Amino acid sequence: MGVESQRIEDFRLTKEPYYLPLGNEVELFEAAYHGGLPVMLKGPTGCGKTRFVEHMAWRLERTLVTVACHEDLTASDLVGKYTLRGDETVWQDGPLTTAVKSGGIAYLDEIVEARKDTTVVIHPLTDDRRILPLEKKGEVVAAPGEFQLVISYNPGYQSVLKDLKHSTKQRFVAIDFDYPPPDAEETILKTESGVDDDVAAKLVKIAEKVRNLRTHGLEEGVSTRLLVYAGQLIGRGVTPIAACEATICKPITDDLEMQRSIVEIIATQF
Amino acid sequence: MTFGPAVGNVGMYVAREMLAAVPEDQRQAYLRMVEEISELKYQLGVEVARQLPRLLAEHEPEAVARYLDQVRQVAAVGWKSGVEVAKQLPDLYEAPDEQLAEHYVDIIADATKGPPEDTETAQLAEELVELERELREMEPKVKRAQELKSLLAARDRRDEKRRKHAVELAAALPPILARLRPRYRPPYLAQVRQVAAADPEASLEAADTLLDLLNGERVSPEGAAEWVARGLEVLERNKEVGRGYFRLGSKYALQVLDELKEGLALKSVARVLKLYATALSGHDVAIRGTNELQAMDVYTAEHIVLPPEMRFFEDDERNFTAYKVATAHGAGRIEFGTYGFTLTAVPDLVADLRARYPEGATA
Numbered sequence: 001m002g003v004e005s006q007r008i009e010d011f012r013l014t015k016e017p018y019y020l021p022l023g024n025e026v027e028l029f030e031a032a033y034h035g036g037l038p039v040m041l042k043g044p045t046g047c048g049k050t051r052f053v054e055h056m057a058w059r060l061e062r063t064l065v066t067v068a069c070h071e072d073l074t075a076s077d078l079v080g081k082y083t084l085r086g087d088e089t090v091w092q093d094g095p096l097t098t099a100v101k102s103g104g105i106a107y108l109d110e111i112v113e114a115r116k117d118t119t120v121v122i123h124p125l126t127d128d129r130r131i132l133p134l135e136k137k138g139e140v141v142a143a144p145g146e147f148q149l150v151i152s153y154n155p156g157y158q159s160v161l162k163d164l165k166h167s168t169k170q171r172f173v174a175i176d177f178d179y180p181p182p183d184a185e186e187t188i189l190k191t192e193s194g195v196d197d198d199v200a201a202k203l204v205k206i207a208e209k210v211r212n213l214r215t216h217g218l219e220e221g222v223s224t225r226l227l228v229y230a231g232q233l234i235g236r237g238v239t240p241i242a243a244c245e246a247t248i249c250k251p252i253t254d255d256l257e258m259q260r261s262i263v264e265i266i267a268t269q270f
Numbered sequence: 271m272t273f274g275p276a277v278g279n280v281g282m283y284v285a286r287e288m289l290a291a292v293p294e295d296q297r298q299a300y301l302r303m304v305e306e307i308s309e310l311k312y313q314l315g316v317e318v319a320r321q322l323p324r325l326l327a328e329h330e331p332e333a334v335a336r337y338l339d340q341v342r343q344v345a346a347v348g349w350k351s352g353v354e355v356a357k358q359l360p361d362l363y364e365a366p367d368e369q370l371a372e373h374y375v376d377i378i379a380d381a382t383k384g385p386p387e388d389t390e391t392a393q394l395a396e397e398l399v400e401l402e403r404e405l406r407e408m409e410p411k412v413k414r415a416q417e418l419k420s421l422l423a424a425r426d427r428r429d430e431k432r433r434k435h436a437v438e439l440a441a442a443l444p445p446i447l448a449r450l451r452p453r454y455r456p457p458y459l460a461q462v463r464q465v466a467a468a469d470p471e472a473s474l475e476a477a478d479t480l481l482d483l484l485n486g487e488r489v490s491p492e493g494a495a496e497w498v499a500r501g502l503e504v505l506e507r508n509k510e511v512g513r514g515y516f517r518l519g520s521k522y523a524l525q526v527l528d529e530l531k532e533g534l535a536l537k538s539v540a541r542v543l544k545l546y547a548t549a550l551s552g553h554d555v556a557i558r559g560t561n562e563l564q565a566m567d568v569y570t571a572e573h574i575v576l577p578p579e580m581r582f583f584e585d586d587e588r589n590f591t592a593y594k595v596a597t598a599h600g601a602g603r604i605e606f607g608t609y610g611f612t613l614t615a616v617p618d619l620v621a622d623l624r625a626r627y628p629e630g631a632t633a
Contacts, residue, residue: 260542261541
C-alpha cells in the first residue's frame with residue numbers, strides 16, 4: 001500500500017497577481033492568517049475574490065490549492081481516497097489534505113455548492129484543533145501553523161435549500177467584497193485590459209447603470225471580470241458596442257427586453 | 271284467353287271461373303256489361319260480374335237488360351243498396367209472380383232515397399263541399415297572413431329593443447362626452463351618429479371604444495372614421511358580429527385597428543423603457559401613458575409619462591429613439607431630484623450657496 005500526493009510546488013504562484021486593495025481586506029486577511037483563523041470571502045460573481053486569495057498567497061509566500069466546489073463533490077474528493085494502481089492499493093491525498101500537509105492555503109470556491117457532508121469535513125480544521133481526520137485511512141493530520149483555510153460564497157445565489165449552515169458560517173472571519181468604486185474599477189480595467197481612460201470610464205459607467213437593474217429581473221450585475229473581457233475585446237479591435245454586447249449584455253441575461261435595455265445603455269456611452 | 275279492346279279493367283272484377291261459366295258467344299257482351307256497371311261503383315261491378323253468368327245462361331237478353339236497369343235504378347240512390355239488390359234480384363226472377371222483383375226494386379229504391387226533405391241534406395252537403403273548396407283556396411292566404419303577423423311582431427320587438435337602447439345611449443353619452451378631449455368631439459360625434467342610426471345597441475359599444483381610441487390617440491380622427499366605416503359593413507351583414515366589432519371583441523376589429531394605427535405603441539416598448547430609465551437613474555421608474563393620467567398622481571411617484579403612441583417618424587426604430595430621448599430626459603429629472611424639490615429645503619440650499627459663494631467674493 002503506497003501513498004501519493006500531488007506535487008505541492010505546482011501550486012506555488014511565481015508571479016504577483018494584480019490586485020487593487022479597496023479597503024482593509026489585505027490587513028484583515030494577514031491578521032487572520034497569522035492568527036490561524038479561517039477566512040470566508042463573501043461577494044458577487046467576478047468582483048475579485050479569487051484574485052484576492054491568489055494575491056494573498058503570493059504575498060504570504062504560500063502555495064494555493066483551489067477547489068471549485070460543485071454538487072457532486074464528496075468528502076473523499078476533498079480529503080483523499082484509496083485507488084487501485086496495478087496490483088497495489090494506493091492512497092491518494094485530496095487537495096485539502098495536500099494543502100494541509102504542505103502548510104499552504106486551501107481555497108474552497110463557492111463552498112455552498114458542495115454537498116452538506118463535505119462542508120462538515122472542514123469543521124475540525126476551522127477551530128482550535130486545526131486537524132484533518134482521514135477516516136478511511138484511520139489517520140489524523142495536524143495542520144501546521146502556515147496552513148490557512150479560505151472559503152468563498154456568493155450570498156446572492158443562496159436560497160433556503162442552498163445556504164451555509166450557521167455551524168459552518170460561524171467558524172470564519174468574513175470579508176465582504178463588492179464591485180469596486182468607479183475610480184478603482186477604471187484603474188483595474190486599464191491595468192487588466194489595457195484600455196485607455198476614456199474607454200475605461202465608459203465601461204465603468206455602463207456597469208454602474210446595468211447594476212441598477214439588479215432588483216428588476218437581473219440576478220447579478222455586470223462583474224468587473226466581464227468589464228475586463230470587454231476591454232480586452234476592444235483592445236483586440238472589436239467595436240466597443242459589439243464587445244459590450246458580447247461581454248456585458250448577453251452573458252448576464254436571456255431576457256430579450258432586458259438585453260435590449262442594456263444595449264440602449266451601452267449605446268448611451270459608445 | 272283474350273278480352274279484346276272493349277274489355278278495359280274488367281279483368282279486375284271477373285274471375286276466370288266466372289268467365290268460363292258464360293257461353294262463349296256472350297262473353298264479350300258479359301264483359302262489357304260488367305264494365306259499364308262497374309263504372310258506377312267498383313263493388314257493383316264485382317257483384318254483377320258474379321250474378322250475370324247465371325242470368326245469361328238461364329234468361330233471355332231482355333231479362334238481363336232489365337236486371338241491369340233495376341240494379342242501376344237502385345244504385346242511383348245508394349250504391350250499397352244497389353249491391354244488395356244486384357245480389358238478390360236473380361233469385362226473385364225465379365218467383366212465379368213476375369211483379370215481385372219489380373215491387374222489391376221500388377221498395378228498396380224508395381227506402382234508400384228517403385223522404386223528400388232529404389233534398390235539403392243534399393243542398394247542405396253541396397254547400398259544405400263548396401265551402402271546403404273555398405277554404406282550400408284560402409289556405410295560402412291564411413299562411414301568408416300568419417307569416418305577416420310574425421314578421422310584424424318581430425319588427426315590433428326589434429323596434430322596442432331599439433328604443434330601449436336609444437334610451438341607454440341617451441344616458442351614457444353625456445358622461446362620455448365629458449371625458450372626451452374637446453378637439454376630438456366633432457369627429458367622435460359624427461362617428462357615433464352613424465353607428466347609432468344603423469344600430470343603437472352597437473352605438474353603445476362604439477361610443478365607449480371610440481372614446482378610448484381617440485382619447486388614447488390610438489388612431490387619428492381619420493383612422494377612427496375608417497374603423498367605423500368597416501364596422502358598419504360588418505354590422506350590415508350581421509348585427510351580432512357588428513356589435514362585437516364595435517366593442518373590439520373580434521379579431522377583425524383589432525386587425526383593422528392595427529392597420530390604421532400610426533406609429534409605435536408605448537405598451538410594446540414600455541418594459542424596455544422602464545428598465546432603461548431604471549438603469550439610468552438608479553430609481554424604480556414606472557412608465558405611464560398620457561392616457562393613464564387620470565389613474566395616477568404624477569407628482570407622488572417616480573413616473574415618466576409618455577404618449578401612448580409615438581408617430582413623429584415613419585419607422586418604428588426612430589419612433590423608439592424618440593421615446594428613448596423622452597425617457598432619458600425623465601430619468602434625468604428623477605435622478606437629480608427635480609420632483610423632489612421642497613420649499614423646506616430652500617433655507618439649507620441658500621445657506622449652502624452663501625457658504626460656497628460668500629458676499630464680496632470674486633470669481
